[in-house]
Amino acid sequence: MAVLSGDPSKAGPFTVRAKFPDSYKIPPHWHPTDENVTVLEGVFAMGVGDKFDEAAAHDMPVGSFVRMPKETRHYAMAKGETVIQVHAEGPFVVNYVNPNDDPRKQTKK
Numbered sequence: 188m189a190v191l192s193g194d195p196s197k198a199g200p201f202t203v204r205a206k207f208p209d210s211y212k213i214p215p216h217w218h219p220t221d222e223n224v225t226v227l228e229g230v231f232a233m234g235v236g237d238k239f240d241e242a243a244a245h246d247m248p249v250g251s252f253v254r255m256p257k258e259t260r261h262y263a264m265a266k267g268e269t270v271i272q273v274h275a276e277g278p279f280v281v282n283y284v285n286p287n288d289d290p291r292k293q294t295k296k
Contacts, residue, residue: 229269
């Protein structure tokens, strides 16, 4: 992930880009602020709900845009190497529906 403008950890607007490898999955989570996502490369499949359901996700090809309202539980998956751009108001917080899915809490081997 690269920060293009602002500081996602502080109050105020920010823009970041994230690159995901093919088949990368983002478990169900939510944010306390609206999230705006634009697909720059690849296909980003997004779904809404508390459980990851690949069949219910909607493919978003290059050029797609979605605004995910605050507190909406959602998940995503990259189809092919995928680059997205996110802009929102900080602080940007990721709350995982299942705390065990939080990569920040996983132990390193």
